[in-house]
Amino acid sequence: MGKIIAVANQKGGVGKTTTVINIAAYLGSRDFKILCVDVDPQGNTTTGFGIKKKSVSISAYDVITGKARVQEAILSTEFENVSIVPATEALAGCEIELVEFENRVNRLKMQLLTCKDDYEYIFIDCPPALGTITINGLVACDSIIVPMLAEFYALEGLSQLVNTIKIVKNNYNPALEIEGILFTMFDGRLNLANDVVAEVEKYFPNKLFKTRIPRNVRISEAPSHGKPVMYYDKGSKGAESYELVCHEILGEPLELPKKKKIFSFKKNKKGKRSS
Secondary structure, eight states: OOEEEEEOOSSSSSSHHHHHHHHHHHHHHTTOOEEEEEOOTTOHHHHHTTOOGGGOSSOHHHHHTTSSOHHHHOEEOSSTTEEEEOOOGGGGGHHHHHTTSTTTTSHHHHHHTTTGGGOSEEEEEOOSSOSHHHHHHHHHOSEEEEEEOSSHHHHHHHHHHHHHHHHHHHHTOTTOEEEEEEEOSBOTTOHHHHHHHHHHHHHSTTOBOSOOOBOOHHHHHGGGGTSOHHHHOTTSHHHHHHHHHHHHHTTOOSOOOOOOOSOOOEEOTTSOEEO
16 A cells, blocks of 8 residues: 655745655656645646646546546656646635535545555645645645745744644544655755754654755756756756655665766876876
């Protein structure tokens, strides 16, 4: 049976979508069968995998409202072993529609249970809000990855999210755990950034990913090409950082493969270097 991981934080711009796309792409390249479920009305995970939302006929909106089975919404991406339940703008009004549904917080869970055995990992990209759609994601998942910035206001947002997780755990999903807190767009040269990390580590020992995702131009550029960063520039710091995060998820050593040297230089008898 596969593992369902929600990627959530009610603050926007913290790298939720980027995290889903790049973790999914790397695990897919390792022969794990991956399903991404885009339940953010902005649909950035959908476009991040190069799928045009206008071409989508059945989306996460249809799945959550029960108008279609999840299997009908799944699309293959051009990236190895990665499929997606896409999102469209229709999700924007879903919160209001769900008010009239019975068991409205279990809608996504009931759908994903029908395909959980078909994938090793299912990642849910939640919207930047603690509304009904995000609650659906938390009820459906086994664990949660929390991307966050190393900034003061991020601490307030984290405390609100943790309170929501406690409510969901007590009422709907007793097995829910925090997979890890992932610092994104991290600049270790800043004292504030390191102070925030220390503060979070104090309250959530053993819950922080050791890897920090740095600010990286390649990570920012990749979505405009409809690609995960490892397919856009595998040698970039951004791609390598997400690869290390995946090693942590898989319980593997935090080591990158050694790069092959194209040229090796050795000194000749006269002290000059020759290739």
